[in-house]
Amino acid sequence: MDHVIHTSPVFWIIIVGYFALILGFGSYFARYNKDTNDFFFSGRRFSWWLITMSIVATGVGSHSFLKYSAKAFEHGFSSTMTYMNDWFFVPFFLFGWLPIVYYTRIRSIPDYFERRFNRNVRILATIAILGYMIGYIAIGFLTMGKTLEPLLGWDLYTIIWVVAIIAGIYITFGGQTAVIFTDLAQGFVLLFAGALIFILGINYLGGFDIFWNALPSEFKLPLAHFNQPSNFNFVGIFWQDGVAGSVGFLFMNQGLIMRFMATKSVNEGRKAAAFNILLLLPLSTVVTSNAGWIGKAISVVTPEAWDASIKLDHVFTQVASLVTSSEIVFAFIIAAVAAALMSTVDTLINAVAAVVINDIYRPIVKDKDDKHYLKAAMFISAGATLLGVITVTFFDNFPTLYEAHGFFHSTMTPPLVIAIFLGIFWKRYTTLAAVSTFVVGAYLMWLGNKYPAFLIGPFDHGIDMDPVHPYSYIRALYNTFVCLASGVLFSFIFTRKVEVKIEKYTAKVVASAVAYFSTHDQNVTSTRDIYYAVWGGFCKIVNSFVKNAATDESLDGITVWTLDKAREMFKGSKPNDEPGLEPIVRWKVEESDKSFVRFSKNQMEEMAANVGDLVYLSDKRKWLGGLKSVHSVYAEPHDEDGVVYMTPDLIDSGQFSPDRALRAEKEM
Amino acid sequence: MHELSFFRTWLPVIYLYGVGGIIFFGGMFIIFKAKTIKPERLLHKRWIKVLYFGFFYYLALHVFLTYAALNF
Numbered sequence: 009m010d011h012v013i014h015t016s017p018v019f020w021i022i023i024v025g026y027f028a029l030i031l032g033f034g035s036y037f038a039r040y041n042k043d044t045n046d047f048f049f050s051g052r053r054f055s056w057w058l059i060t061m062s063i064v065a066t067g068v069g070s071h072s073f074l075k076y077s078a079k080a081f082e083h084g085f086s087s088t089m090t091y092m093n094d095w096f097f098v099p100f101f102l103f104g105w106l107p108i109v110y111y112t113r114i115r116s117i118p119d120y121f122e123r124r125f126n127r128n129v130r131i132l133a134t135i136a137i138l139g140y141m142i143g144y145i146a147i148g149f150l151t152m153g154k155t156l157e158p159l160l161g162w163d164l165y166t167i168i169w170v171v172a173i174i175a176g177i178y179i180t181f182g183g184q185t186a187v188i189f190t191d192l193a194q195g196f197v198l199l200f201a202g203a204l205i206f207i208l209g210i211n212y213l214g215g216f217d218i219f220w221n222a223l224p225s226e227f228k229l230p231l232a233h234f235n236q237p238s239n240f241n242f243v244g245i246f247w248q249d250g251v252a253g254s255v256g257f258l259f260m261n262q263g264l265i266m267r268f269m270a271t272k273s274v275n276e277g278r279k280a281a282a283f284n285i286l287l288l289l290p291l292s293t294v295v296t297s298n299a300g301w302i303g304k305a306i307s308v309v310t311p312e313a314w315d316a317s318i319k320l321d322h323v324f325t326q327v328a329s330l331v332t333s334s335e336i337v338f339a340f341i342i343a344a345v346a347a348a349l350m351s352t353v354d355t356l357i358n359a360v361a362a363v364v365i366n367d368i369y370r371p372i373v374k375d376k377d378d379k380h381y382l383k384a385a386m387f388i389s390a391g392a393t394l395l396g397v398i399t400v401t402f403f404d405n406f407p408t409l410y411e412a413h414g415f416f417h418s419t420m421t422p423p424l425v426i427a428i429f430l431g432i433f434w435k436r437y438t439t440l441a442a443v444s445t446f447v448v449g450a451y452l453m454w455l456g457n458k459y460p461a462f463l464i465g466p467f468d469h470g471i472d473m474d475p476v477h478p479y480s481y482i483r484a485l486y487n488t489f490v491c492l493a494s495g496v497l498f499s500f501i502f503t504r505k506v507e508v509k510i511e512k513y514t515a516k517v518v519a520s521a522v523a524y525f526s527t528h529d530q531n532v533t534s535t536r537d538i539y540y541a542v543w544g545g546f547c548k549i550v551n552s553f554v555k556n557a558a559t560d561e562s563l564d565g566i567t568v569w570t571l572d573k574a575r576e577m578f579k580g581s582k583p584n585d586e587p588g589l590e591p592i593v594r595w596k597v598e599e600s601d602k603s604f605v606r607f608s609k610n611q612m613e614e615m616a617a618n619v620g621d622l623v624y625l626s627d628k629r630k631w632l633g634g635l636k637s638v639h640s641v642y643a644e645p646h647d648e649d650g651v652v653y654m655t656p657d658l659i660d661s662g663q664f665s666p667d668r669a670l671r672a673e674k675e676m
Numbered sequence: 677m678h679e680l681s682f683f684r685t686w687l688p689v690i691y692l693y694g695v696g697g698i699i700f701f702g703g704m705f706i707i708f709k710a711k712t713i714k715p716e717r718l719l720h721k722r723w724i725k726v727l728y729f730g731f732f733y734y735l736a737l738h739v740f741l742t743y744a745a746l747n748f
Binding site for chain 1: 683687689696703706710711717719723727734741744
């Protein structure tokens with residue numbers, strides 16, 4: 009183990025104080041959780057800027073200061089590659105997946121699979137997505153352990169257990185609103201902390217010129233060598249991160265999806281995503297990588313100050329310790345990074361709870377009140393934390409966090425990514441083809457893992473095969489290809505017509521088998537018994553997959569080709585897209601058992617709104633970001649201009665103050 | 677200073693925006709064809725501009741950074 013960086017009690021007081029402050033900040037907002045909808049999705053109320061900043065903490069945390077500082081120290085500015093290759097899939101996301109997720113009101117990604125295919129495909133998707141998220145949580149814990157290892161000098165797993173207990177307690181009581189607000193604060197702090205390291209580092213070196221000239225041209229190139237070395241090359245990372253990783257992050261990261269579902273409208277979600285990728289990701293990449301660049305420059309300019317024996321994953325901590333002359337600043341930076349990692353882990357734990365509650369628990373334990381599900385979600389959060397810690401051992405076998413993460417993305421994401429992608433964008437993608445993507449795709453991926461030279465080799469773009477960790481990154485191309493090929497091929501073989509025939513045939517075989525065993529001995533003894541038992545059993549399984557399979561009509565609103573229908577279903581009638589004004593109004597209570605708002609006739613005209621349209625009302629203070637807001641429906645108008653009549657349930661849900669005016673926006 | 681090879685300098689940029697470009701413009705084609713983006717709507721017209729801007733913004737950024745690394 010590296011030497012321990014010595015710290016005084018002041019350092020630890022600041023660390024504990026920072027955590028207490030951040031957790032207290034989030035917990036304050038946890039009071040806005042009224043039900044499971046709030047716990048998981050924050051009541052779909054927030055403005056884009058609030059969500060985009062909260063995504064920074066999740067993204068930066070998960071892609072971690074440690075991981076990128078290590079690669080930045082080793083390979084230079086090309087450590088930025090992974091943050092700067094996300095735009096290619098943005099059209100698919102902004103105008104495909106995001107509106108589908110929002111308008112269909114799906115509660116989880118497996119929920120989408122049930123609507124798009126059927127219940128059994130949902131089960132396959134649930135297994136895959138839980139595996140993905142638990143792995144992600146484990147990587148988060150491992151990163152956190154490695155951040156604190158050189159500071160505490162404790163055993164890595166002791167640190168991970170302590171961190172897991174704190175994270176588990178926090179998310180169990182906080183929920184999504186707490187996570188969003190914690191991440192909002194963290195987003196600002198992280199950008200500031202990263203920028204501070206850069207400024208202090210440049211100052212430590214003696215100026216930008218010294219920093220720039222200390223680094224060779226090769227180090228300053230923004231993209232890595234095309235296919236060398238095997239543990240860090242452009243083409244492998246493009247397929248692993250730019251394709252599998254980007255699609256995985258945008259399309260199947262339940263935590264991120266839940267953030268977008270917490271925005272007040274699809275357009276706000278689009279703004280949050282675009283702003284994040286265009287501006288905050290380039291900033292984030294500098295923030296997370298610069299410690300590695302500064303470290304490299306220090307090792308050239310003042311080699312006597314640099315401890316060349318440190319592990320790569322400890323470069324960040326070493327640089328932070330060197331460039332911050334004050335222990336208080338060092339403590340602040342370490343606290344910010346550690347708390348960011350906590351945010352990432354918390355988001356994922358919350359997402360696991362959402363999947364387990366909505367996809368497994370609720371279908372089994374039906375008709376309970378919301379408090380029951382909320383309590384169950386808290387226990388599941390604790391369970392997910394525990395599983396995450398147990399899974400850490402697998403990822404600890406990789407030389408660096410970067411490679412562990414790369415292998416994880418290359419292996420876990422392709423089947424789900426392809427199934428989601430073809431499901432959204434290809435109408436002909438059938439239920440049996442989706443099953444084949446998971447089953448046949450996973451089998452071919454397993455074969456690729458077993459015979460990498462023979463199967464992944466043809467896709468390697470000239471990358472050398474490392475015999476210990478063969479094709480960590482470029483395997484993403486092979487895995488994506490085999491899953492895509494399985495999905496496409498089986499869609500042509502098992503068309504909808506074929507699926508109907510299979511359903512009829514298998515149902516007939518199952519019925520014959522049932523009839524046979526009802527008149528014969530249940531013990532399987534004769535050849536005929538074996539035939540009915542084996543073939544009947546197989547047909548029963550196949551039948552469960554083709555039964556209730558999607559038809560052209562049932563695809564309304566859940567593929568990109570029928571999005572208008574999705575909007576119509578979301579509203580319950582034809583959307584009204586006529587542009588209108590956003591008046592400021594005072595509110596009054598109108599007692600009723602139903603839920604609605606009533607504006608004056610004049611203001612309805614100003615807003616170009618009709619009775620039955622959807623409206624969003626928020627506290628007029630924009631800086632609240634929609635925290636105090638509510639969605640409702642326009643009821644019959646009145647004649648009192650400047651006043652909106654609202655039913656008590658809406659006032660309670662929006663937490664509106666009597667002396668505060670509201671801003672009204674027609675949604676559709 | 678040793679000469680950096682094409683594999684180290686410009687090939688990654690070409691590959692990134694060649695293959696990435698196929699994905700990006702393929703995505704644009706699909707959302708136009710599916711009519712989920714409607715150029716006749718003012719809001720969507722702005723989004724079309726943002727989408728193209730994003731692609732060329734990142735392309736310009738990578739070209740600039742590569743050029744700066746090699747020449748400054």
